[in-house]
Amino acid sequence: MDIITSLREGNRLALSKVLTHVENNTPTGQQALEMLFPSTGSAYLIGITGAPGTGKSTLVNSLALSLRRQANIPKVAIIAVDPSSPYTGGALLGDRVRMRDLSGDTGIFIRSMASRGALGGLAHTTTAMSQVLDAAGYDIILIETVGAGQSEVEIAGLAHTVIVVEAPGLGDEIQAIKAGILEIADILVVNKSDKPGAENSRRALQAMLEMARGGGYNPPARKHLFQVTEPAAVVEVTDESEWTPPIICTIATENQGMDELLEAIKNHQKYLKKSTLWERRDKENLALELEGLIRDALSEKWSTEMPKEVIERTLDEIYQRKIAPHTAVKHLLAYNKART
């Protein structure tokens, strides 16, 4: 109870501490999540992703400032998912550089997340951290993912609105498609649009969008342990196909194009609320979260109950190619059954 009050009252130190507990998945963190969860569900999550070198971080900073000053959003949070490096022992650059730009604005809270050690669990941690910020009363949460890999796509997919950032002169016009991120874009940004080749980038994106529209919208298939049951699936796809991602040209370093970007975000938010998509994305995320937690709990329970010697013996047999992993799993599960 006390912690919720602290968070709501804007105690940034308390917020930081809770986030650290949640990031490290400590018992305190889990308890905090349980307590805070009823207060979640009102934040608007915006994912920003794109290849390295597109000026994403600068864009996120500029967007956060615009949301505060032009759009009068009371509280904006940034979660920067930054793979850490062994050379720095933590997120590189990150907070320090940002702090300088955004310092003095108590309506903005920034958190860098190290992706190290969270293999396979990045999306889960991001969800949990955005729930804390949501409960703490942040109206908009910007989730920035560095890179263009599969995990980044997954993380960005957690957001209500996904912004994919491109920039001219990165050598490869088809980066976004190659990385499979264009398909999750709700808004496309060509940043560094004063650089040569910007118009080409814009046109290439335009052409791809038109190609996509010809083929019809094809929502990415997710593998679920359990499906989000919604009979209105047909209606929703129709809803979704009505949205055509706008292409916004920006120069983030000079805050140019921010008005257009704000406008596009506002439009998409309206569209989400009008269709069933807002609700659907929320439900999907919660189902995914539950699924991940159950998978973790089941395997933890299993490995606690299973004698270490049996696991080690099995691993040895696998190393020696005496038994295939698939066969080993059958044996191990049967062993478990025989025991209980």
Add this chain to the structure above:
Amino acid sequence: MDIITSLREGNRLALSKVLTHVENNTPTGQQALEMLFPSTGSAYLIGITGAPGTGKSTLVNSLALSLRRQANIPKVAIIAVDPSSPYTGGALLGDRVRMRDLSGDTGIFIRSMASRGALGGLAHTTTAMSQVLDAAGYDIILIETVGAGQSEVEIAGLAHTVIVVEAPGLGDEIQAIKAGILEIADILVVNKSDKPGAENSRRALQAMLEMARGGGYNPPARKHLFQVTEPAAVVEVTDESEWTPPIICTIATENQGMDELLEAIKNHQKYLKKSTLWERRDKENLALELEGLIRDALSEKWSTEMPKEVIERTLDEIYQRKIAPHTAVKHLLAYNKART
């Protein structure tokens, strides 16, 4: 039995079919893996990763040709992990472009892998496919991952030797660190080294390596369900710290620098065999594979046994913020226990 003989005899059609089954994780695929597993463990896996625009695919092609012609390797396979796009319905470019370059050489087998739908399971699928190629007698398997995300790092980490490719003029000298891929590099390549800025890229990498050496080697921490037990851990870290990643400058489009790259690969292979690293990477991969299979089996078993209504009711309560996901998991697992 028949299938193994076919694969060993070099039946490429049979190989393709088995790989498709394995990629789609069909019962046939699982059965094939079980049968083939005893014949695995001899292939040398080389991971090649880096940001988009570095000319990675061209480098992989050139390397495959060099391995065949200069190093006289009888059978070389390429697994290209390419995020698919909804616009093409499959891997973009990929096979067709490669086929043209490498056609006519029956000692080279190429397979593109769509990453779509395999969320969270990419590393697993790559392992399985490399096991098939290993059993089919491929001496060297090149695993190319596009992008610089967390999954890509994970996949590249499956290899015995990891090559990280950079290129000048991609806007950001610290791409590799930002993406956290430098830490997994055994060999660094500056491709397109005839482009302006190549020398800068090389020097930046050199400086980072020296920084890293000063700080000591810091092997990435992996979260395991069960640990690979090896008392010789201290010795191994010492072994590993002896290896300094060489920086090779190449122009893959003109096959330049390939001799140096082959030499570096040969050296690293020697080093791996001399130290315990070869064995350790093999063991780690198999432990990870077993872990993934167990997690899948446990959650599949659970969701089969659990009444659908209970899951749906729980999801509804979560959507309505009546119950937190962490609490829901406790209820669900307790429910399961009460039932059996």
